[in-house]
Amino acid sequence: MIVAIDGPSGSGKSSVSRAVATALGVGFLDTGAMYRALTWWCLDSGIDLDDRDAVAQAATRMPLEQGYDPDAPTVAVAGRDITAEIRTTEVSTRVSAVATNVLVRPVLQQRQREAMAAIAAETGGVVAEGRDITTVVAPDADVRILLTASEEARLRRRSAELHGTTDDAAVEATRDQIVRRDREDSTVSQFTVAADGVVTVDTSDLDFDGSVAAVLAVVRRATTPAR
Ligand SMILES: Nc1ncnc2c1ncn2[C@@H]1O[C@H](COP(=O)(O)OP(=O)(O)O)[C@@H](O)[C@H]1O
Numbered sequence: 281m282i283v284a285i286d287g288p289s290g291s292g293k294s295s296v297s298r299a300v301a302t303a304l305g306v307g308f309l310d311t312g313a314m315y316r317a318l319t320w321w322c323l324d325s326g327i328d329l330d331d332r333d334a335v336a337q338a339a340t341r342m343p344l345e346q347g348y349d350p351d352a353p354t355v356a357v358a359g360r361d362i363t364a365e366i367r368t369t370e371v372s373t374r375v376s377a378v379a380t381n382v383l384v385r386p387v388l389q390q391r392q393r394e395a396m397a398a399i400a401a402e403t404g405g406v407v408a409e410g411r412d413i414t415t416v417v418a419p420d421a422d423v424r425i426l427l428t429a430s431e432e433a434r435l436r437r438r439s440a441e442l443h444g445t446t447d448d449a450a451v452e453a454t455r456d457q458i459v460r461r462d463r464e465d466s467t468v469s470q471f472t473v474a475a476d477g478v479v480t481v482d483t484s485d486l487d488f489d490g491s492v493a494a495v496l497a498v499v500r501r502a503t504t505p506a507r
């Protein structure tokens with residue numbers, strides 16, 4: 281059971297995918313965490329994010345370990361747990377420079393395929409989420425979903441998550457992380473329009489539980505043999 285989920289920032293990919301993986305009893309892979317881990321590692325070791333070759337070499341070498349338990353996913357590099365560090369504003373602000381490096385993408389995409397295969401072998405399946413899982417990393421997945429939501433809904437969610445409020449100032453403070461980042465990231469991946477065979481789930485008017493149920497319904501439809 282391989283489930284691939286893509287979508288823009290704040291559409292609910294990570295949180296919904298984790299709940300879906302738990303419901304299905306399979307492992308979870310957050311591919312955005314890999315771009316974030318590489319960003320953190322380059323910053324920590326003094327590698328210039330604009331030096332495309334050096335960052336791509338770091339992508340190959342990075343001693344990354346990800347825990348695939350959907351209830352407590354972890355990220356470690358060289359034995360150091362960086363699960364919290366990869367969510368800092370500095371990493372969130374700079375990660376697009378790494379994610380739009382065309383020398384980095386094939387390296388991490390290949391590592392993502394290997395991680396998905398390893399998790400599926402361990403747990404019987406995987407829910408993997410990102411920007412190009414349905415199109416490039418795992419176009420043959422059993423289930424492929426584009427999770428979307430209006431820009432307004434995504435800004436509100438991220439604002440509530442980061443600032444604990446959805447007042448105007450908090451929403452404006454969140455705009456860079458949602459709008460600018462998606463604009464940059466969409467120069468290298470197509471995650472605003474569903475590719476052929478990819479099912480769109482729009483969560484703009486759904487609450488969290490409703491979004492999880494909608495994704496599980498797509499999974500069930502795709503994996504129940506037609507009678
Ligand atoms: N359908 C939804 N309705 C309301 N809040 C949601 C919904 N889906 C996700 N959220 C919340 O929005 C925030 C961003 O979700 P997240 O899973 O991090 O999105 P993404 O991985 O796509 O950036 C989280 O706080 C999450 O709990």
Ligand SMILES: Nc1ccn([C@H]2C[C@H](O)[C@@H](COP(=O)(O)OP(=O)(O)O)O2)c(=O)n1
Pocket residue numbers: 288289290294311312313315316375376379380409410411412413461465469
């Ligand atoms: N498969 C992927 C996953 C993430 N990315 C990029 C997009 C983002 O700028 C970063 C971090 O992704 P992440 O999913 O953690 O971003 P969010 O903050 O959840 O929106 O990596 C990508 O280019 N391809």
